[in-house]
Amino acid sequence: MKELLERLVEKHQFKTREGKCADYIPLLAEQDPSQLGITVVTRNRGIYKAGRFPERFTMQSISKVIALILAIMDCGERKVFSMVGMEPTGDPFNSIYKMEIFQTQKPLNPMINAGALVVTSLIKGQTVEEKVGRMIHLIEEMTGNINIKVNEDVFRSEYETSHRNRALAHFLKELHLIDRVEETLEAYLRQCAIQITCEDLAKIGLCLAQYGKTFDNRMVVPACVSRLAKTFMVTCGMYNASGEFAIKVGIPAKSGVSGGIMASVPMRMGIGVFGPALDQKGNSIAGTALLEDLSRQLDLSIF
Amino acid sequence: MKELLERLVEKHQFKTREGKCADYIPLLAEQDPSQLGITVVTRNRGIYKAGRFPERFTMQSISKVIALILAIMDCGERKVFSMVGMEPTGDPFNSIYKMEIFQTQKPLNPMINAGALVVTSLIKGQTVEEKVGRMIHLIEEMTGNINIKVNEDVFRSEYETSHRNRALAHFLKELHLIDRVEETLEAYLRQCAIQITCEDLAKIGLCLAQYGKTFDNRMVVPACVSRLAKTFMVTCGMYNASGEFAIKVGIPAKSGVSGGIMASVPMRMGIGVFGPALDQKGNSIAGTALLEDLSRQLDLSIF
């Protein structure tokens, strides 16, 4: 497996040149776009790594999966889905228009920013610290890594420039879907700035793959919630390229604009990828190619 | 004229029962919906009044005309229209979607909220007080009334509940069309809360009708700016009922959700109407009927 991963990293390395780092967040723009790394954690505790796997990077949208899991564990499915829908949208992650023109009274799903803000606001906690602390704690449980932290520089950088998210949050306030705008926004942007490595992502993926059981056999997420998370990862995990990813790769996965992808192959493995050069829809361009190849080689598609 | 006005007010009084007061601002919702008043100021200084003409009410969207005039006087047409368009939209006043889906880099016109926020941000002044003070001063110049004030209760009430406007403002910030969100929002909502009477509106209307010359012959607005204001009043002055109003009434006019309408018949007269019961598009329901009838009786259409 290790050799396969090394071969694939090498093979798809050139792809990094076709993308570019997210430029709307200064600190992300400064990343080296040529990086590409992967970690696979298998059901039988095997850990395989290749490329730039040791890098730390921020979760960004991958954190939406963690927040959704926690919100459901906190409030129950019924409550959460009374305030956010279940449908893929075909629209960009920061889109507002459907809520306006179709007068849907809730965001279409928890993986677009509008839905993610609602989900974060539902997580229990008196303060931003408590909410974010509980998300970090869940990540620590899933990964066994007790050193999960928020990257304060990235958080601050995003907080100051997050005008579109702020617009979304005020729009949601008008719809009575969130209450405290600035707090929700701060919690959301802090969760996006949580730092992880490919190994952390792979272990989260494995935990979902094993229906809530971690690599070292601790049950930390209910099976039904793990299943639900993987389902959203298929229908809306790769922004508005989710359909294409499902066709070409066929693995539940969630990407973030920092270049991370967390993937979960039911009952087989978790995968963490890092490659900050992005394609036009915001997904790691070499990371996606790497996963497509890996899926074909190991027949990982769930379809 | 006075008799005609009294007859028309009486005739259309019943119409007030078919509308209702704006309900999204608590203080507006408390108004007596049966009120209907009108003041006409003619070119030769005649002043004619009927019905509930002495009432004070807030300008709301009517203030967008004043702000536009001042912004152009401050920055010039070129600058203003590099940041806001000239086209009617057919969409509701608080709409965002076109800026998102058509990626227009500016609001479609200065009479929808998005455009009005940009316009207000262009008005000169170091502070909110200075900006609003200058708008009040312009109104005082146009009306000769030196007692123009902001209704602080209405301002405060709107400021606390103005989530959609705040969403718009942050969206505009992302487009680099406004800089200081809260200041712009405060200035905008203060201008909306400026109190006037039917007579004030009629005098503003006459000033525009006379290409910037007041009822008492002081030149306070450049002729070309007056013309421009009247043109926007025709194409976008009555929200997304402007087209129908142009067909049925044919007079440049601007309405506000407090129930006011300011109308301007070129070289003939200015008209101020107050009738807080609104139709579904946010225009005074009896006021519109009254103006339609008056236009027909006196052949006021510009077409």
Place this chain on the structure above:
Amino acid sequence: MKELLERLVEKHQFKTREGKCADYIPLLAEQDPSQLGITVVTRNRGIYKAGRFPERFTMQSISKVIALILAIMDCGERKVFSMVGMEPTGDPFNSIYKMEIFQTQKPLNPMINAGALVVTSLIKGQTVEEKVGRMIHLIEEMTGNINIKVNEDVFRSEYETSHRNRALAHFLKELHLIDRVEETLEAYLRQCAIQITCEDLAKIGLCLAQYGKTFDNRMVVPACVSRLAKTFMVTCGMYNASGEFAIKVGIPAKSGVSGGIMASVPMRMGIGVFGPALDQKGNSIAGTALLEDLSRQLDLSIF
């Protein structure tokens, strides 16, 4: 006047180089884009011409004004406006989306293609020939020109390539707004292919300017219908540049993609312009500049 017109044609001639002829209709694409001509007919029967005024060209969208007038004369305002709205849209002339997403049960106005198809279907006549014949007859009445004909080549060329209009027509059929799709489409495209000259357009403009009375004092259109036509020309006559045209020129006008503009200055004059090089929104680029200049020189704005 003649000298003024000649001077202005010469002055704005270079502008033709900045636009290009409509390319979606083969026969229009073959026109010489450098052409520019104007005819003005004044209230006192003065006729002034300059440039390429003798050219014949097809009415295209200018015919929408004729069709609207005839449909109202045939069916009455109430019937017509129960099936088509009065509001400007800010959208392109061939747009469908608002009818779908806002589930408006009628096109927004009679000057966009969707609305024009409905209007044409309302014109009385058992056959296409009869409908189109009656439109031609009305044009002959307004212009005194008894040689008005359809350009069969242009008609045929458009009929074969008019997929978007056909899509619109079937959409309208589903909304029960038109009945016979192919007949309506044929009548509509025949009316678009009616050939006229600048002088014809100027005389139509004058007829509307004089509230239905022709240059030679025959009353051929009811005054109220003339007024209504001019109002739509202001709010939606120049496609989605109508707002800007109202600001800069301030004259009721209707353009067509063949490069014609018909303008109507109330109680003063009618103007016909021909300049097939178009700007991005489909209006004659030099023709618009010419009218803007003329309006300023002669103070023609209605505002």
Place this chain on the structure above:
Amino acid sequence: MKELLERLVEKHQFKTREGKCADYIPLLAEQDPSQLGITVVTRNRGIYKAGRFPERFTMQSISKVIALILAIMDCGERKVFSMVGMEPTGDPFNSIYKMEIFQTQKPLNPMINAGALVVTSLIKGQTVEEKVGRMIHLIEEMTGNINIKVNEDVFRSEYETSHRNRALAHFLKELHLIDRVEETLEAYLRQCAIQITCEDLAKIGLCLAQYGKTFDNRMVVPACVSRLAKTFMVTCGMYNASGEFAIKVGIPAKSGVSGGIMASVPMRMGIGVFGPALDQKGNSIAGTALLEDLSRQLDLSIF
């Protein structure tokens, strides 16, 4: 299994009262809404039936899966997906607007009507008969049923009232995505009117579940095409309720407005359901409930 199915049919029978038959096609509206039937065909050739399983009904949108498979077998993935996208939309099946306002040059996916029309036009065949004959032949191959026929009455009924589809087809013609509008429309509506039973659907589902191998072990569809079909069934198979169906049921499935659902559980079974009472999004209301329950009882979710 048979007892389980009978119990579930009985249990969810009452649900049929909460929906209603499709009303836009006269012949579908006449169906008895209380019907509910199911057939399951398992990998080891077991066939289990309950309720109104013997009914014949038309495939409607379920035929889109067959057409997609055939088009890919005819033209290859690359060609097909150069003309139709892979993304779920969140919009109704007959939506046009996204192609207009986002100027996407192709329909978002092959399961909405716009995409399905393009797919059908790609199927090889000189005539409508040949195209439809080849689709019928493929169904016969997959099901082993050599009596597959088009219901001519349903076809004719749809063909005459299919204004929205005709609008879509002309729109696609303008985008150069289809060539012969009427032929494509006829082929598409004929494929929709192909009659099948629950057993046929179950066998199609099993064929896809077994990566192209039929219940009696004939290989009739390439494995990669079967996988692709199942993927689209997950992301867009249940109209704009696909996301919710994935969460609640978790099985690749495609529904039609006649009340049929074809479902495919990888390597385990195919399922055919018939229940013509529909929910608001056009899916069999009792059929969906039945599948949700069955999925839970037998743990069929792929996630």
